[in-house]
Amino acid sequence: MSSARWLQDRPGVLDAAYRATHTVLQSVEPLLRRLGFERLGGLFETGERWSKGPLFDCQMCGQCILHSTGMTCPMTCPKNLRNGPCGGVRANGHCEVKPEMPCVWVLAWERAAKMGDHGNEIHLIQPPVDRRLQDTSSWLNTLSERDQFRPAGWISVDDIGVVQHG
C-alpha cells in the first residue's frame, strides 16, 4: 500500500491537518488580502499541486470539498460526481466505468464514517463543479469567497430543498 493510500485511510489525521491549515490561513487572511489574492495565485497553485497532488490525486478543481467527502477527492471519480455514489457501483464496490478501480464514493462514505462528527458533512448537497475555477488555488478561492459565486442561472444549493419536480 502506498503511503498516500495509508494516509487516505486515516482521514482523521488528514482532517486535523486540514483544520490546522485552515486556521493558519484564516489568521493571515488580512495580510494575504493586502498582498493581493491574484498576485499570490501562482504560489498557492504550485503549493497545492505539490502537496495535494501526491496525497489526494488532486485535479485542481479550485473548489475543494475534501472535508465533505471523507478527505477523498471527488474529482478522481471518472464521472466527476460531486454527490455520490451513482447507481452504477458494482457489487464488489468498484466503479462501473473502471471496473478495476474501487468506487471513489464508496471510499468517501467509508472514510467519512471514520471522521466522527466532522464526517457528517458528507450529507451536504454539493453544487456542480464551476469549471471556471479549474487550475486555480482552492485555498485562495475559499479565503476570497470566489468559490461562492455561481454562474448566472444556477440556483443556490440552499434552494434545492424547495425545488418542485413534475
Ligand code: SF4
Ligand atoms: S476537490 Fe478539487 S481541490 Fe480538492 S483535492 Fe479534489 S480536485 Fe483538488
